[in-house]
Amino acid sequence: MAVYRKLDPDRIPKHIAIIMDGNGRWAGKRALRRFLGHQQGAESVQYVVEVASRIDLPWITLYAFSIENNLRRPKSEVSFLMKLLNNYLTSNVQRMNDNNVRVRYIGRTEGLPPEIQETMRWASAETAKNTGTTLTLALNYGSRAEIVDATRSLVHTLIAEAHQRGISLEDLLQVDGIDDRIGESQLAQGLYTAHMPDPDLVIRTSGEQRISNFLLWQIAYAEIFVTDRLWPDFRGIHLLEAIHNFQQRERRFGGLGAGTDEHLEGKDDALESPEAIAAALLHS
Ligand code: FPP
Numbered sequence: 001m002a003v004y005r006k007l008d009p010d011r012i013p014k015h016i017a018i019i020m021d022g023n024g025r026w027a028g029k030r031a032l033r034r035f036l037g038h039q040q041g042a043e044s045v046q047y048v049v050e051v052a053s054r055i056d057l058p059w060i061t062l063y064a065f066s067i068e069n070n071l072r073r074p075k076s077e078v079s080f081l082m083k084l085l086n087n088y089l090t091s092n093v094q095r096m097n098d099n100n101v102r103v104r105y106i107g108r109t110e111g112l113p114p115e116i117q118e119t120m121r122w123a124s125a126e127t128a129k130n131t132g133t134t135l136t137l138a139l140n141y142g143s144r145a146e147i148v149d150a151t152r153s154l155v156h157t158l159i160a161e162a163h164q165r166g167i168s169l170e171d172l173l174q175v176d177g178i179d180d181r182i183g184e185s186q187l188a189q190g191l192y193t194a195h196m197p198d199p200d201l202v203i204r205t206s207g208e209q210r211i212s213n214f215l216l217w218q219i220a221y222a223e224i225f226v227t228d229r230l231w232p233d234f235r236g237i238h239l240l241e242a243i244h245n246f247q248q249r250e251r252r253f254g255g256l257g258a259g260t261d262e263h264l265e266g267k268d269d270a271l272e273s274p275e276a277i278a279a280a281l282l283h284s
Pocket of ligand 1: 023026038041088
């Protein structure tokens with residue numbers, strides 16, 4: 001049966017984040033230059049976003065360019081990736097409007113070349129009114145940097161408020177209580193993703209089993225799907241396969257599974273001490 005017929009339309013994830021990896025390997029396997037792998041990778045972006053909009057996926061976030069890519073790749077590759085991004089945005093705005101897709105960005109985008117920032121602003125303004133899928137491109141993005149930025153922003157807010165009330169920061173935290181003023185929700189409000197739900201599903205292509213500094217805070221409870229397929233070979237159908245795989249999983253968010261009938265309240269005697277378990281294991 002075609003995979004899209006197997007999908008449960010009521011359980012489409014709200015937010016899918018993708019680590020697009022393997023452009024270089026795709027090119028290497030064909031004895032082509034890395035640039036061509038990136039170019040083909042940009043095609044995959046187009047196909048995947050198109051399918052995301054068809055299934056009404058509300059949020060899709062693509063790791064397009066990390067801070068580390070910016071710092072550690074040859075200048076020529078970085079400038080090619082920038083050109084590709086520029087081309088992608090200029091040639092896809094019409095298509096995005098046709099598909100009701102709006103484009104946004106996360107990352108230290110102020111560190112990108114000014115002319116690219118200009119195109120980015122233009123593309124997001126042109127698509128801002130669309131209400132279907134939100135495509136978020138992570139550009140010059142690093143998750144640790146994002147958490148640092150969120151912390152700085154929270155500290156600035158607190159200092160400004162203390163200043164306004166004519167008290168010290170220490171007094172502000174003492175009066176209001178540090179737990180109420182510095183918690184998960186206040187920190188999350190300073191993340192680039194404050195306006196978005198956390199991803200339900202993270203997809204990584206090319207078989208690497210790591211997260212590479214991507215949305216570390218936000219993916220605390222996300223399901224992870226790793227495929228050996230290289231990003232330039234990834235198409236809409238593979239997005240649907242990943243969603244189908246996601247729909248087979250049981251998400252527990254740290255709780256017990258739906259089918260678990262064992263409850264331990266009032267059964268403290270049933271618990272073995274670690275020493276008893278170790279002794280039993282020794283004699284088994
Ligand atoms: C990893 O491939 C991918 C990237 C560094 C960036 C992703 C960029 C694109 C998909 C192209 C353009 C994007 C947009 C939004 C138009 P790699 O070079 O690390 O591959 P390798 O690990 O096989 O060398």
